[in-house]
Amino acid sequence: MRGNRDLALISASAVACALLAIVVPWEGLRLVAALPLAFVLPGYAIVAAAFGPRRLDLTQSIMLSLGCSLAVLCLGALVLNYVPGGIQTASWAILLAIVAAAASGVAALHRPEEGEAEEAPPVPRRHHLRRVDILCGVVVVVLAAGAVGLANTPLPAGGASGYTTLWILPAGSADRAVRLGVSSSEQGVKNYILTLRVGGGPKRTLSRFALSPGDEHVFTVPTPISPDESTLVSGMLFRESNPVTAIRKVRTWLPPVGH
Amino acid sequence: MTAALCAGVGLVICSIANALSRETVDSPQLLYWAGVSLIVVPTIFRLCLEAPSTRERFALVALLAVSLYTVKVIRDPFLFTFPDEPIHAFNANQIVQTHHLFNGNAILPITSDFPGLGSATSALMTLTGMSSFVTGTILIGVARLTFALALFLLFSRISGSPRIAGLGVAIYAANSNFLSWGTQYAYESLSLPLLVVVLAALAEREHASPYWERSWAAPIVLGISAIVVTHHLTSYALVGLLVVLAIVFQLTRSPRRNPWPFALFALVASLGWLFVVASSTVGYLSPVLVEAFKDTIRTASGEVAPRTLFHSSSGSVIAETPLLARVISLAAVGLLGVGFLAGIRPTWRRRFEEPMTVLFCLGALGFFGALALRFAPAAWETGNRAGEFFFIGLAFVVTSGAVLLLRPGERLRMRRTLLVVAVGVSVVGGAITGWPWDSQLARPLRITADGRVVESESLELAHWASLHPPEGTLASLNSDSRLLLSVGNAEAKTDATNGIERILEGRKLQPWMLPELHRVGVRYVVADRRIVSNDNVRGYFFAEHGSGVDSLLPLAAMRKFARLPVGRIYDSGHIVVYDLRDRR
Structure with a gap:
């Protein structure tokens, strides 16, 4: 099919990108395949099908390819919602590849043989990129990547107020135990005392420990359960420097045996 | 290339300012705005010159859109923190988890009935295996790029001048939502670019030979359909725009083909979606619009006090907007007003040859009407959102006035500098108006x-x-x-x-x-x-x-x-x- 090299390339690329997205496990590589499959190929093919023998100029072609591809993405899930399996990797990949290939096929049917185009495409003036342009482009990309990289780097923030978290959850109905978690988001290492009280029993110290920022300790504590009524389990967290005033309090009720 | 290099350096400066803000260091705002200016001003300067080719202008508006979007990405590099973003991210996550649409949303149920954004995000999420944050950020980035390119083509076709088109896109960046609200991961951020694609395609269709008119129908219908399933207000705005355009075509007796079939298609599709899928839209929108209307009347009649500008309604403000920022912000509005006065006549004069210019004039007038809504406490948000649509017309009208400064003659260099500074101030002022001063920069997360x-x-x-x-x-x-x-x-x-x-x-x-x-x-x-x-x-x-x-x-x-x-x-x-x- 002479004069349709672009369409053949679009179809082949769509199929290749779809396969890569389905088969390859690495996110980065899948992204490289997904970007043209999602944002360029379906739109380009639809525009080619709509305009048949007419070649648009570059600016029109870029705008329409992006716009039509976005429209296909917005509408695609409405179709996939009603196919078996629904919205999944394979269904999206196949849908986008089919749209690109089918539209390319329609475009090929409407295009005359090379040299018979009803409206000759404007011949673009070739702009040769100079080395300095390429170098500048690379520098800009590096600067932008550096800016985003810096934005992604967590930094110390002396003015931010740190905090400590205490939580309690039943460890599972069969286990008759609770889990208590303590995590530190403080600005430095802190020492803690964790106490536990089960039902009407005495308060007992579960642990004395230190936590660095970002650390979490989880304690699984077996608890005797009343056969008749719910058992209240309470946890309290103290700073080691002040074992009188609890800084965090949690409680939960464990259901009676057989509940 | 100089503009691109400056944009790159500007992004680094913005990133440093955000880093200082995250470190809770005082007042890196000046540094931040210097970075934004470095992104914007060289590009505007280049767009004002006669020398650049159409393709270079096309590349410059792409550079402007992408670099200003990157400013937002630098602020929120790993988590969505704009108000609507987490809501839409949840919708996308639900689609991927359940493999189906329409999963509901506890905070904003209406968003689930317009699944265009979730659909597009789910495509990228499933194809790449990446999170809704990463894929959503990429998606909105592509949408912003598409928006700028489509606006360039629209203005270029209507004005017949790539120079006006490029400058028009730069002036659109003075819209108060361009740097912040409009870049958030939300359905309007995707539907608005599609709306501009539809308008650009309509403009191209008008100028195409009768044989090629039909070809333009495919992208237009596809774009309209996508908008209908993506965002309620944009789809209704599109219906309004197309109906007005059809009427204008009739009134001006334009020899070109009236776009009424597209207006009819958009109307039927929007109503069909509203009644069949998204019937809760009426209950969602009507209280907001009715309250905005009532509050506007109450404010105008003096029954309630007008809203104080530059003041957060939440009461949880970290820092008030400083005087200089307020002055720049108000100067931006003043400059847009001057541009409007200069541009409205030359734009209106072209209504018979380009019926779409009537839409632009109406949009420009509507913008100042929407601006007045900012004084009504319950209507400011409606005015703020409507401003994004009206600004398309305003940008064209203002550009038509602004290019008068670039006519050959004496003191051209001075006039050009004046224009570059004015557009730069408008863009920075718009950005200041568009987002709370204390939240322009990243906070420690x-x-x-x-x-x-x-x-x-x-x-x-x-x-x-x-x-x-x-x-x-x-x-x-x-x-x-x-x-x-x-x-x-x-x-x-x-x-x-x-x-x-x-x-x-x-x-x-x-x-x-x-x-x-x-x-x-x-x-x-x-x-x-x-x-x-x-x-x-x-x-x-x-x-x-x-x-x-x-x-x-x-x-x-x-x-x-x-x-x-x-x-x-x-x-x-x-x-x-x-x-x-x-x-x-």
Whole structure:
């Protein structure tokens, strides 16, 4: 099919990108395949099908390819919602590849043989990129990547107020135990005392420990359960420097045996 | 290339300013605005020159759109923190998890009925295996690029001048939503670019030979369909635009083909979607619009005091907008007004040869009307959102006036410099107006302490909920709910709709409160003592010593739940989670 090299390339690329997205496990590589499959190929093919023998100029072609591809993405899930399996990797990949290939096929049917185009495409003036342009482009990309990289780097923030978290959850109905978690988001290492009280029993110290920022300790504590009524389990967290005033309090009720 | 290099350096400066802000260092704002100016001004300067080719102008507007979008990405590099973003991220996550659309949304149910954004995001999520944050960020970036390119083609076709087109896109960047609100991961950020694509395609169709007119129908119909399933207001705005355009074609007796078939298609498609799929839209939009209308009347008649400009309604402000920023912001509006006065006549004069210019003139007038809505407390948001649409017309009209300064003659260099400065001030002023001053820069959300990474209290709660999925619905205030939804993947209700706000913020537990929580299916209550937790712009970040975000609700607001015989399963100081099912 002479004069349709672009369409053949679009179809082949769509199929290749779809396969890569389905088969390859690495996110980065899948992204490289997904970007043209999602944002360029379906739109380009639809525009080619709509305009048949007419070649648009570059600016029109870029705008329409992006716009039509976005429209296909917005509408695609409405179709996939009603196919078996629904919205999944394979269904999206196949849908986008089919749209690109089918539209390319329609475009090929409407295009005359090379040299018979009803409206000759404007011949673009070739702009040769100079080395300095390429170098500048690379520098800009590096600067932008550096800016985003810096934005992604967590930094110390002396003015931010740190905090400590205490939580309690039943460890599972069969286990008759609770889990208590303590995590530190403080600005430095802190020492803690964790106490536990089960039902009407005495308060007992579960642990004395230190936590660095970002650390979490989880304690699984077996608890005797009343056969008749719910058992209240309470946890309290103290700073080691002040074992009188609890800084965090949690409680939960464990259901009676057989509940 | 100089413009591109400056944009790159500008991005680095913006990133440094954000880094200083995250480190809670005082006032890196000047540095930030210097960075934004470095991105904007060289590009505007280049667009004002005669020398660049059409392709170079095309590349310059692409550069402007992408670099200004990157400024937003630098602010939020790993988590959505704009008000609507977590809501839409949750929708996309749900689509990928359930493999189906229309999963509902506890915070903003209407968003689930317009699944265009979720659909597009789900495509990228499933194809790449990446998160809704990464794929959503890429998607909106591509949409912003498409927007700028489509606007360039639209203006280029209507004006017949790539120079006006390029400058027009730069002036559109003076729209107050361009740098912040319009870049958020939300359905309008995707539908607005599609609307401009449709308008650009319509303009191209008008100028095409009759044989090729039909070819343009395919992208136009595809674009309209996508808008209808993506965003309610954009689809209704599109119907309005197309109907007005069809009428203008009739009135001006334009020899070109009237676009009424597209107006009819858009009307039928929008109504069909409204009645068949998204019938709740009426109940969602009508109270907002009716209240905006009533409040405008009340404000105009002096019945209620006008809203104070540059003042947050949430009351949780870290820093007031300084005087200089206010002056720049007001100067931007003044400059747009001058541009409007200069451009309206030459634009209106072309109505017979280019009927779309009538739309632009109406849009420009509408912008100033929408600006007045900012004084009405309940209408400012409506005015703010409408401004994005009206600004398309205003940008064209202002550009038509602005290019008068670039006519050959004496003191051209001075006039050009004046224009570059004016557009630069308009863009910076618009950005200042568009987002609270104290929230322009990133706040500490994920920091290092002793070399280890720790996260803010709200974010920690959301991560905890994702690791220990709650067995029921949570009730919480605005910012907590949004993170619970998007990061915690938990069902979280918020807002005043079910009285949740009153329940969580009240000092006493009223007799109706627990039955109401039970009625709406809430099992967990997230009591957050930070006043800022009900602020969907500022509530996600670390509390900071001695700042406005440290303000707390009365202790009684928390203790009212502590007295109940219910579980208290999570306590991080300011945030406590109660399990209502644990009642004995």
